[in-house]
Amino acid sequence: MRRRWPTSLPGQIALLVAIALFVAQAINFALLLRERRQLRLASATNPAIVRLIDASERLDAGRNLPADRPRNRVRLSRTSPIPAGRPEVRQAEEAIRSGLSDAGLRFSRVETALQPMSRDTARRRSMVARGVRRREGMQELLVAVEQPGRGWLTLSVPWVRADRGVVAQLIAQTLILYGIVLLAVFWIGHRIARPLRSLAAAARGFRPGSDAAPVREEGPEDVRSVIAAYNALGTRVTAMLDEKDRMLGAIGHDLRTPLAALRVRIESVEDEGDRARMADIIDEIARTLEDILSLARLGRSSEPPVEVDLAALVDAVVDDFRDLGADVTLDDVARLPVRLRPLLMRRAVRNLIENAVKYAGAAEVSVSGAANGGARVAVLDRGPGIPADRLDTVFDAFIRVETSRNRGTGGIGLGLALARAIVEEAGGTLTLANREGGGLAAVMLLPRGTPA
Amino acid sequence: MDMSAEQPHLLLVDDERSIREPLAQYLTKQGFRVTQVGDAEAARTRLTAYAIDLVILDVMMPGEDGLSLCRHIRATSETPVILLTAKTEETDRIVGLEMGADDYVVKPFSPRELAARIKVVLRRMAGGGARQHAPDSGSFAFAGWVLKTGERALVDREGVSVPLSTGEYNLLLALVTRPRQVLTRDQLLDLTQGREAAAFDRAIDNQVSRLRKKVEADVRNPTLIKTVWGGGYTLAAEVTRL
Numbered sequence: 171m172r173r174r175w176p177t178s179l180p181g182q183i184a185l186l187v188a189i190a191l192f193v194a195q196a197i198n199f200a201l202l203l204r205e206r207r208q209l210r211l212a213s214a215t216n217p218a219i220v221r222l223i224d225a226s227e228r229l230d231a232g233r234n235l236p237a238d239r240p241r242n243r244v245r246l247s248r249t250s251p252i253p254a255g256r257p258e259v260r261q262a263e264e265a266i267r268s269g270l271s272d273a274g275l276r277f278s279r280v281e282t283a284l285q286p287m288s289r290d291t292a293r294r295r296s297m298v299a300r301g302v303r304r305r306e307g308m309q310e311l312l313v314a315v316e317q318p319g320r321g322w323l324t325l326s327v328p329w330v331r332a333d334r335g336v337v338a339q340l341i342a343q344t345l346i347l348y349g350i351v352l353l354a355v356f357w358i359g360h361r362i363a364r365p366l367r368s369l370a371a372a373a374r375g376f377r378p379g380s381d382a383a384p385v386r387e388e389g390p391e392d393v394r395s396v397i398a399a400y401n402a403l404g405t406r407v408t409a410m411l412d413e414k415d416r417m418l419g420a421i422g423h424d425l426r427t428p429l430a431a432l433r434v435r436i437e438s439v440e441d442e443g444d445r446a447r448m449a450d451i452i453d454e455i456a457r458t459l460e461d462i463l464s465l466a467r468l469g470r471s472s473e474p475p476v477e478v479d480l481a482a483l484v485d486a487v488v489d490d491f492r493d494l495g496a497d498v499t500l501d502d503v504a505r506l507p508v509r510l511r512p513l514l515m516r517r518a519v520r521n522l523i524e525n526a527v528k529y530a531g532a533a534e535v536s537v538s539g540a541a542n543g544g545a546r547v548a549v550l551d552r553g554p555g556i557p558a559d560r561l562d563t564v565f566d567a568f569i570r571v572e573t574s575r576n577r578g579t580g581g582i583g584l585g586l587a588l589a590r591a592i593v594e595e596a597g598g599t600l601t602l603a604n605r606e607g608g609g610l611a612a613v614m615l616l617p618r619g620t621p622a
Numbered sequence: 623m624d625m626s627a628e629q630p631h632l633l634l635v636d637d638e639r640s641i642r643e644p645l646a647q648y649l650t651k652q653g654f655r656v657t658q659v660g661d662a663e664a665a666r667t668r669l670t671a672y673a674i675d676l677v678i679l680d681v682m683m684p685g686e687d688g689l690s691l692c693r694h695i696r697a698t699s700e701t702p703v704i705l706l707t708a709k710t711e712e713t714d715r716i717v718g719l720e721m722g723a724d725d726y727v728v729k730p731f732s733p734r735e736l737a738a739r740i741k742v743v744l745r746r747m748a749g750g751g752a753r754q755h756a757p758d759s760g761s762f763a764f765a766g767w768v769l770k771t772g773e774r775a776l777v778d779r780e781g782v783s784v785p786l787s788t789g790e791y792n793l794l795l796a797l798v799t800r801p802r803q804v805l806t807r808d809q810l811l812d813l814t815q816g817r818e819a820a821a822f823d824r825a826i827d828n829q830v831s832r833l834r835k836k837v838e839a840d841v842r843n844p845t846l847i848k849t850v851w852g853g854g855y856t857l858a859a860e861v862t863r864l
Contacts, residue, residue: 438644
């Protein structure tokens with residue numbers, strides 16, 4: 171039901187204007203019609219009244235009725251020449267009644283009736299000459315007035331029946347109006363709607379710092395000021411994000427420096443085991459710091475997307491894990507070119523495998539083409555999995571599913587959150603699901619991208 | 623006194639005392655002679671005053687930064703430079719290496735690793751003589767492939783990037799920088815372990831077969847990475863630096 175109404179701005183304006191125009195035209199039409207009716211009535215009854223008065227006065231004076239041409243002739247008869255049951259024309263009757271009484275004529279009854287005009291008469295010819303078309307009906311109004319003691323005075327006058335011409339005229343007029351007004355309305359609506367549409371598109375596609383050109387200020391003043399405000403907003407957001415980047419850079423530097431100092435200092439720790447543990451902790455803090463900074467900077471990456479063999483990328487990451495002695499398996503896969511940012515994607519894959527290795531001690535990795543023409547990377551483990559009710563929250567950057575996965579001090583939340591952010595930035599999805607028989611399946615789906 | 627003459631003389635440039643001082647202490651214990659300064663200007667005067675064998679340079683310094691000083695050193699001398707970078711963004715590493723640095727470590731770094739790299743660079747300088755470029759900057763083209771050092775990826779004829787693992791990358795880099803030279807397993811191990819500790823215990827043969835799978839048209843009959851009977855491996859292709 172709702173769909174029947176236009177939803178766009180020009181459509182709605184046009185619809186409203188059309189309705190308003192129609193109502194106005196209808197009122198006009200009603201007024202016009204009334205006037206036409208009255209005019210017609212007057213043009214039929216006035217001559218009848220004049221002739222009736224004239225005839226009555228002649229009779230009063232004892233003269234004969236004038237021997238006019240037959241069509242104008244007033245006749246005198248004993249009884250009403252109008253047969254009972256003929257449709258009367260009430261308005262005409264009223265008009266004649268009031269006209270006669272205004273003139274002070276004595277009369278008792280007035281009767282009227284319509285009858286088809288007799289063929290081939292002079293009156294008919296004259297009406298045709300005046301442009302009255304046949305289908306509009308050429309009729310005569312028969313008028314009979316009874317004067318007490320004298321009898322019935324009767325006469326006939328021409329009667330044009332319908333206003334079909336007016337209706338046609340009105341329809342034509344309305345259509346022309348619609349044509350002109352709606353065209354103008356559509357043009358105005360378009361002029362407002364187009365910049366609004368480009369504004370909406372720009373807002374939807376807003377990527378901070380992407381150096382997108384500002385939206386062109388066009389359209390009416392109000393729309394222009396909205397666009398200007400939006401452009402200013404975009405500039406401010408970008409400036410704020412730049413500021414955030416600078417701040418993060420400063421934080422990173424300020425944290426790395428003492429960390430680096432600490433890393434140098436621990437070389438003087440005598441106990442080999444202690445020193446190694448300290449180094450591990452410092453490395454982990456540093457990695458977490460990198461993850462935080464990457465997560466915060468994502469979307470403003472300076473790395474351009476290129477065509478990359480995703481299979482080789484995953485293979486390279488897996489090989490690095492094997493170098494570290496981790497139990498990671500990968501099936502041999504064919505080349506799978508995908509358009510992405512390789513260093514970021516390496517990181518995403520690394521984080522997924524790292525998570526599996528951390529919680530399950532081993533990972534099974536597979537790469538394949540996806541059904542929709544994209545690519546699919548799955549990292550499976552046989553670890554404790556994630557409770558079903560927490561699968562959704564595991565991606566929130568700083569949430570760890572400690573209750574079930576509290577092995578070591580692994581930062582599952584951040585690592586996975588970064589992985590997902592990277593995958594989503596590449597236009598893909600990352601989903602986690604518990605496997606049958608225990609363990610977690612992290613599945614990454616990537617679009618192939620458009621090879622430029 | 624004679625001892626100090628044989629000790630390599632390092633110039634350590636870092637504005638952070640908290641790093642500079644313990645690091646200088648550690649390196650001194652490792653048998654280096656260390657001169658430490660806190661800014662680029664002081665570094666310039668020390669460079670002209672002493673015969674410095676190697677400069678350890680912090681990239682992020684107030685005033686003139688490490689990259690600028692690195693460029694200056696490269697323009698005026700052959701003294702090798704190892705950068706201490708704060709950022710892990712790959713572009714910064716590439717920029718550093720393109721400025722002519724010989725190597726880099728990312729903060730927080732292990733002093734042991736730094737000492738090991740200093741030794742590798744000094745040995746390289748002693749053995750190789752004049753250096754043309756930093757070992758891993760820019761790109762190398764060979765047999766239709768391009769090895770991009772910044773991305774650690776091979777780019778094939780169709781422009782598709784084929785990422786390499788650390789082990790593969792180090793091995794291939796050793797090969798493309800010494801084309802048509804026979805490199806023994808020991809040499810390759812030595813050349814590839816200068817970087818990440820990761821590749822240490824990995825058999826070279828294993829990495830070679832992985833690489834062959836990626837670049838050879840027929841793995842059973844390799845034409846690019848050839849096995850030299852009783853010797854080791856060689857890259858049988860022309861290499862162009864891009």
